[in-house]
Amino acid sequence: MKTYKKKNLPLAEIRRHLEPGPIVLVTSSWKQQTNIMTMGWHTVMEFTPSLVGCVIASGNHSFEMIRKSGECVINIPTVELVDQIVGIGNCSGAEVDKFDRFGLTAAKAEKVSAPLITECFANLECCLFDKSLVGKYNYFIFEVVKAHVATTPKYPATVHYTGDGVFKVSDSTISRRSKFLPQNL
Amino acid sequence: MKTYKKKNLPLAEIRRHLEPGPIVLVTSSWKQQTNIMTMGWHTVMEFTPSLVGCVIASGNHSFEMIRKSGECVINIPTVELVDQIVGIGNCSGAEVDKFDRFGLTAAKAEKVSAPLITECFANLECCLFDKSLVGKYNYFIFEVVKAHVATTPKYPATVHYTGDGVFKVSDSTISRRSKFLPQNL
Numbered sequence: 001m002k003t004y005k006k007k008n009l010p011l012a013e014i015r016r017h018l019e020p021g022p023i024v025l026v027t028s029s030w031k032q033q034t035n036i037m038t039m040g041w042h043t044v045m046e047f048t049p050s051l052v053g054c055v056i057a058s059g060n061h062s063f064e065m066i067r068k069s070g071e072c073v074i075n076i077p078t079v080e081l082v083d084q085i086v087g088i089g090n091c092s093g094a095e096v097d098k099f100d101r102f103g104l105t106a107a108k109a110e111k112v113s114a115p116l117i118t119e120c121f122a123n124l125e126c127c128l129f130d131k132s133l134v135g136k137y138n139y140f141i142f143e144v145v146k147a148h149v150a151t152t153p154k155y156p157a158t159v160h161y162t163g164d165g166v167f168k169v170s171d172s173t174i175s176r177r178s179k180f181l182p183q184n185l
Numbered sequence: 186m187k188t189y190k191k192k193n194l195p196l197a198e199i200r201r202h203l204e205p206g207p208i209v210l211v212t213s214s215w216k217q218q219t220n221i222m223t224m225g226w227h228t229v230m231e232f233t234p235s236l237v238g239c240v241i242a243s244g245n246h247s248f249e250m251i252r253k254s255g256e257c258v259i260n261i262p263t264v265e266l267v268d269q270i271v272g273i274g275n276c277s278g279a280e281v282d283k284f285d286r287f288g289l290t291a292a293k294a295e296k297v298s299a300p301l302i303t304e305c306f307a308n309l310e311c312c313l314f315d316k317s318l319v320g321k322y323n324y325f326i327f328e329v330v331k332a333h334v335a336t337t338p339k340y341p342a343t344v345h346y347t348g349d350g351v352f353k354v355s356d357s358t359i360s361r362r363s364k365f366l367p368q369n370l
Contacts, residue, residue: 013348015347015348016347016348016349017347019206019225019226019345019346019347019348020206020345020346020347020353021204021205021206021207021345022206040204040229041204041228041229041230042228043226043227043228043238043239043240044225044226044240045226045240045322045324046240046322051322053228053238053324054228055228055229055230055231079359082359082361083361083364086361086364086365087364089365089369090364090365090366090369132317132318133317133318137230137231137236137326139230139238141322155347155351155353158353159359160204160205160206160345160355161204161205162200162201162202162204162205162340162358163198163200163201163204163370164201164362164370165360165361165362165363165364165365165370166340166358166359166360166361166362167358167359167360167361168205168340168343168355168356168357168358169355169357169358169359170345170353170354170355171353171357172353172354172356173347173351173352173353173354174264174267174344174351174352174354175350175351175352176267176268176271176350176351176352177349177350177351178350179268179271179272179275179350180271180274180275180350181275184274184275185348185349185350
């Protein structure tokens, strides 16, 4: 599988990759176990601190691992990993070692115990910032504390889930930079 | 501009269009005034009730209109409207009638006072469901109470904002339906 040379991205700039709404792979670690889940319900909430809100359904094996550890890594895969994305979302970490099953490589994170997925083009290390809506909506607000992002391509082709087994693919870009007010860039 | 034949979409199915993370145009109405804003920070939160969470920065003219009325419409534009999307995001409703300036047509909604944008392929009428995080994060949780969606195309080409004046375009799809567990479809 493709690998990437990565560098630290300033935390206020991670919206470049999350705001477009790609499906992501969330890794967690708790009591010597690791897991991966597929997640589509997330949004950027603030630049600084760098906040991301997301829904992690309580039925997921990852739910308690993330709630108890207060940490995770949001890994952003490209379209080349679509079969891993689907496979990971259709089995349970209670029964399967997903790194092993799907041929993915766990790398050590710098600030959290959850692992990075080497084959993803971006890895965002996250700490739980606000759990006030976890009970009511399974809604976690994380602070991104470290961002490892591939240096190229600048805009990788990502997949965006629509339900029903179908993904949209975003593999082109349009710039309208010249039409923006400077303060809005 | 292109117009659409629309039908009601069951509310639990609106994730098909929001989960991919498109930029959206949010309309509001308050005291005989209407407005439109461009928004990129949103996520689906629940199927039933049909919940959507989103950040509306308090500096926007729309912020108080939506907070006070407790209503809005989330309109989803396609790539053909990219110049309207950018224009709307780069002027203020305090100074400009955006429907007039950008040649868009306001249609009457069924359950809220905010108008539908006829030229958008989907219009989601929303009522404020939970305002507990509005003060701290400008985060509104809306319930979609009525969804008007174009009957064709099933997966329109939408734009996804990355910051810096650049949008990704999702104009193709991949199905992996056969690889999903039935309960996950």
